[in-house]
Amino acid sequence: xxxxxxxxxxxxxxxxxxxxxxxxxxxxxxxxxxxxxxxxxxxxxxxxxxxxxxxxxxxxxxxxxxxxxxxxxxxxxxxxxxxxxxxxxxxxxxxxxxxxxxxxxxxxxxxxxxxxxxxxxxxxxxxxxxxxxxxxxxxxxxxxxxxxxxxxxxxxxxxxxxxxxxxxxxxxxxxxxxxxxxxxxxxxxxxxxxxxxxxxxxxxxxxxxxxxxxxxxxxxxxxxxxxxxxxxxxxxxxxxxxxxxxxxxxxxxxxxxxxxxxxxxxxxxxxxxxxxxxxxxxxxxxxxxxxxxxxxx
Amino acid sequence: xxxxxxxxxxxxxxxxxxxxxxxxxxxxxxxxxxxxxxxxxxxxxxxxxxxxxxxxxxxxxxxxxxxxxxxxxxxxxxxxxxxxxxxxxxxxxxxxxxxxxxxxxxxxxxxxxxxxxxxxxxxxxxxxxxxxxxxxxxxxxxxxxxxxxxxxxxxxxxxxxxxxxx
Ligand SMILES: Cc1cc2nc3c(=O)[nH]c(=O)nc-3n(C[C@H](O)[C@H](O)[C@H](O)COP(=O)(O)OP(=O)(O)OC[C@H]3O[C@@H](n4cnc5c(N)ncnc54)[C@H](O)[C@@H]3O)c2cc1C
Ligand code: FES
Ligand code: FES
Numbered sequence: 001x002x003x004x005x006x007x008x009x010x011x012x013x014x015x016x017x018x019x020x021x022x023x024x025x026x027x028x029x030x031x032x033x034x035x036x037x038x039x040x041x042x043x044x045x046x047x048x049x050x051x052x053x054x055x056x057x058x059x060x061x062x063x064x065x066x067x068x069x070x071x072x073x074x075x076x077x078x079x080x081x082x083x084x085x086x087x088x089x090x091x092x093x094x095x096x097x098x099x100x101x102x103x104x105x106x107x108x109x110x111x112x113x114x115x116x117x118x119x120x121x122x123x124x125x126x127x128x129x130x131x132x133x134x135x136x137x138x139x140x141x142x143x144x145x146x147x148x149x150x151x152x153x154x155x156x157x158x159x160x161x162x163x164x165x166x167x168x169x170x171x172x173x174x175x176x177x178x179x180x181x182x183x184x185x186x187x188x189x190x191x192x193x194x195x196x197x198x199x200x201x202x203x204x205x206x207x208x209x210x211x212x213x214x215x216x217x218x219x220x221x222x223x224x225x226x227x228x229x230x231x232x233x234x235x236x237x238x239x240x241x242x243x244x245x246x247x248x249x250x251x252x253x254x255x256x257x258x259x260x261x262x263x264x265x266x267x268x269x270x271x272x273x274x275x276x277x278x279x280x281x282x283x284x285x286x287x288x289x290x291x292x293x294x295x296x297x
Numbered sequence: 298x299x300x301x302x303x304x305x306x307x308x309x310x311x312x313x314x315x316x317x318x319x320x321x322x323x324x325x326x327x328x329x330x331x332x333x334x335x336x337x338x339x340x341x342x343x344x345x346x347x348x349x350x351x352x353x354x355x356x357x358x359x360x361x362x363x364x365x366x367x368x369x370x371x372x373x374x375x376x377x378x379x380x381x382x383x384x385x386x387x388x389x390x391x392x393x394x395x396x397x398x399x400x401x402x403x404x405x406x407x408x409x410x411x412x413x414x415x416x417x418x419x420x421x422x423x424x425x426x427x428x429x430x431x432x433x434x435x436x437x438x439x440x441x442x443x444x445x446x447x448x449x450x451x452x453x454x455x456x457x458x459x460x461x462x463x
């Protein structure tokens with residue numbers, strides 16, 4: 001359980017980091033080291049053997065966390081623990097604050113970063129699904145310039161993202177929650193802190209007509225832990241939006257999840273996961289209908 | 298891969314003392330603490346982040362020493378179980394673990410003590426569920442955890458005056 005030999009460079013500025021990523025190492029792959037909570041285990045197990053690590057941990061520019069122009073901007077280096085405890089996150093993105101208390105274990109959350117979790121794109125990770133549900137925009141930088149990528153175009157496949165080898169994920173912006181925002185986070189884990197067998201991150205908006213307590217608008221449902229990437233359940237969301245949410249409409253939305261491409265794993269069959277995703281949608285819908293509710297489990 | 302990896306000079310504070318060393322890029326902080334400094338309370342179980350035996354305090358918060366590189370210690374303030382024990386800051390927890398029999402082989406104990414100290418510092422009176430959640434990243438193959446939760450609960454009760462043991 002020891003990593004293969006590699007070179008280590010601590011980036012002293014964003015430009016330094018981007019220059020290092022732009023200059024190919026003749027010995028092989030250059031990888032960014034953020035929290036190291038996914039990359040270092042992979043290296044210990046020799047599933048990854050980069051030739052060079054660029055350590056971004058001292059780049060204060062990546063620690064930004066602020067609400068500006070109706071968006072919460074989260075620097076790539078913001079750690080899970082900070083997402084779970086910062087009051088700005090609790091008010092502007094309660095979904096992320098809630099999810100952050102459920103990801104891994106305290107010591108992992110002290111080191112793991114939001115950017116690292118998105119860049120790693122583990123199909124069972126919570127934050128990629130939250131980013132998808134929230135309609136996040138990711139800012140990627142390289143020595144050649146910057147570009148913005150919506151979360152819907154970022155997660156390309158199993159551990160595959162739109163990041164090019166010379167690019168760094170700098171920050172992520174999500175629309176700040178309003179008084180009408182609702183969100184729900186549901187996961188099924190074998191033990192607390194394990195990657196989930198199935199999960200759902202959901203956001204919605206209370207109907208403009210406040211007396212319509214059984215109506216929701218702008219529903220986005222991101223199912224995760226069951227396929228190659230987090231999956232947007234658009235059909236189910238459209239069914240829930242289409243009228244008063246009663247038992248029949250919920251049943252129809254759950255039935256619409258059948259079209260999702262769900263895979264099995266060593267511990268969970270497709271049938272079991274499909275069942276769990278349905279249960280997650282029922283629980284999330286109940287929570288979304290309650291004002292101020294961010295549900296869990 | 299470079300045939301002769303460059304050695305990296307680092308200076309850090311470990312258990313209150315300034316330490317300067319040259320480390321190899323592939324050296325983990327856990328190996329540096331154990332093999333170069335003899336701080337063997339940092340136990341190594343899985344070496345990939347799953348068991349919690351290697352828990353230390355890095356810049357004020359608990360971290361897995363097997364998932365940090367020795368090179369990342371440069372400029373950091375690090376505390377191992379030896380430092381926490383010598384300073385007396387976990388004395389009440391240590392006593393409660395002893396009294397309640399919250400350890401058998403002791404392999405998991407250093408990590409559990411540091412994790413317990415962190416949760417008590419932030420939540421002086423945690424529920425049993427909160428204690429269990431705080432320990433979720435720590436595997437103990439001996440005790441079955443009940444006694445560990447009891448010991449942490451008793452420490453919290455004593456400190457907040459809910460219990461009258463000290
Ligand atoms: C025991 C354990 C349990 C866990 N359980 C869960 C769980 O239940 N749910 C969950 O979601 N996660 C879980 N994790 C993963 C954890 O959340 C990681 O912290 C996270 O996946 C990766 O973040 P990191 O900052 O540690 O990234 P790193 O490990 O440093 O990097 C991961 C990958 O992303 C790349 N990268 C990192 N930052 C950037 C950037 N800014 N730009 C471009 N590329 C970048 C790296 O090069 C690497 O390829 C667990 C981890 C452990 C060890
Ligand atoms: S040895 Fe570090 S977590 Fe197991
Ligand atoms: S006391 Fe033996 S592993 Fe916990």
